Amino acid sequence: MGRFELSHRVVLAPLTRCRSYGNVPQPHAALHYSQRATKSGLLIAEATSVSATAQGFPDTPGIWTQQQSSSRMGMRRSPAPTIIYRLMLSPARSTRSLDGFIQMRYGGSLENRCRFAVEVIDAIVHEIGADRVGIRLSPFTDYMDCFDSNPHVLDTYMVQQLNKHKEFLYCHMVEPHMTIVDGRMQIPHVLLPFRKAFNDTFIAAGGYDREEGNKVVIDGYTDLIAYGRLFLANLDFPKRFELDVPLNKYDRSMFYMQDPIIGYTDYPFLDDSNTE
Numbered sequence: 001m002g003r004f005e006l007s008h009r010v011v012l013a014p015l016t017r018c019r020s021y022g023n024v025p026q027p028h029a030a031l032h033y034s035q036r037a038t039k040s041g042l043l044i045a046e047a048t049s050v051s052a053t054a055q056g057f058p059d060t061p062g063i064w065t066q067q068q069s070s071s072r073m074g075m076r077r078s079p080a081p082t083i084i085y086r087l088m089l090s091p092a093r094s095t096r097s098l099d100g101f102i103q104m105r106y107g108g109s110l111e112n113r114c115r116f117a118v119e120v121i122d123a124i125v126h127e128i129g130a131d132r133v134g135i136r137l138s139p140f141t142d143y144m145d146c147f148d149s150n151p152h153v154l155d156t157y158m159v160q161q162l163n164k165h166k167e168f169l170y171c172h173m174v175e176p177h178m179t180i181v182d183g184r185m186q187i188p189h190v191l192l193p194f195r196k197a198f199n200d201t202f203i204a205a206g207g208y209d210r211e212e213g214n215k216v217v218i219d220g221y222t223d224l225i226a227y228g229r230l231f232l233a234n235l236d237f238p239k240r241f242e243l244d245v246p247l248n249k250y251d252r253s254m255f256y257m258q259d260p261i262i263g264y265t266d267y268p269f270l271d272d273s274n275t276e
Contacts, residue, residue, distance in 0.1 A: 001201040001224070002131045002169045007040035009217055010238045013172075013205050013226035014044045014136065016057050018256045019264060023049065023062035025071040028260040035235045035265060044136075044172070044226065048072075059258060110157055113148070118161045125165050134170035134201075135162065139194070141174065152193065159197045171198045172226060175206030187212060192221055210241050236270050245270065 012033075020026055033043055049055045049062045062068045106116050117135075124133050137158060139151040148154045155173075162168050173195075176188050187207050195202045204216065205226035213225040231237045233250035240247055254263025 001042065002167055004042070005040055006042055006224075007038065008238050008242075009224045010041070010213075010231075010241060011203055011224050011226040012036055012041075012043040012231045012237075013228040014046050015228050015232060016046050016060060016256070017264065018057055018059045018258050019260060020059050020061040021258070023052075023055075023060065024065075024068050025061045026260065028265060029061070031265050036231060036237065038236075038238050041238060042224070057256070110154060113154065114158050114161060117158065121162070121165070125168075130165035131167045131169055133165070133168060134172060134203075136172040136174070137194075138174040140176035140190070155194055156197055159194055163197075163199045168200050170201040170203055170224075172203035172205065175204065189216070189221065195222060210244065213241075233267050235267055240270055243270075 017032070019028065019032075033045065036043060045061075047056075047060060049060055049064070051064050052062070055062075061072070063072065106112055121133065121135065137155055138146075139148075139155040141147065159171060162171055171194070173191050176190060191202075191204055195204075201223045203224040203226050204222035205228065208216070208225050208227065209230075213227075216222050217225065227237065229250045229252075230247060232255075233248040234240055237247075248267050251263055257263060
């Protein structure tokens with residue numbers, strides 16, 4: 001993936017956890033990520049808000065004060081693999097569909113609806129280089145009234161704008177809503193046109209398990225697979241996939257509870273669970 005030599009294709013997806021009290025990253029966040037660290041593995045941290053008015057959840061990490069920045073630097077000094085920090089630029093979880101949110105220059109036409117994301121990307125690339133910038137897009141989301149009438153056209157255009165930056169680090173996309181049939185997720189697999197259009201590393205996410213993840217990588221559907229809930233509950237997730245051993249079950253009721261330990265850093269490692 002660009003200048004990063006990854007040892008495997010399992011990625012931690014960005015997960016909002018609501019445990020940055022007062023929007024300040026806490027020491028338990030460093031533990032949370034280091035627990036899930038593997039040598040040369042890729043972790044994508046939860047969204048970091050750029051202002052007090054750009055939040056969608058309580059107690060999410062921010063980066064608009066000196067205290068917040070200092071706390072994040074402390075996290076970076078903790079033992080961990082490659083961690084990508086994800087900026088959250090508006091209350092909408094996707095920066096694609098801005099109809100009704102920003103008018104005139106940032107609404108209406110295809111170019112205008114992508115303008116905000118494109119301008120932000122251009123500015124960040126100018127500051128730190130394209131090889132350190134990636135983006136997550138959710139073409140088919142309908143969360144918080146964030147949707148588009150023609151997501152294929154919209155996000156193909158967005159991918160084309162990313163390609164203007166040579167060596168752009170990655171494009172991370174989320175599958176549409178999945179259905180469960182006979183206890184297994186049925187994934188629509190509609191991201192292939194975007195994967196073909198994008199010039200660099202492509203990451204797919206959305207309901208994948210070990211078997212399905214291996215298959216789509218072998219088929220060339222994606223380069224990397226991002227896992228959220230499964231990685232959350234399994235600290236040594238890549239190792240469990242490698243050994244093909246049972247996984248811990250996640251507890252959905254603990255996803256957003258604000259305890260610094262329960263449902264956050266107390267899931268057992270494989271060796272711990274084997275001794276119980």
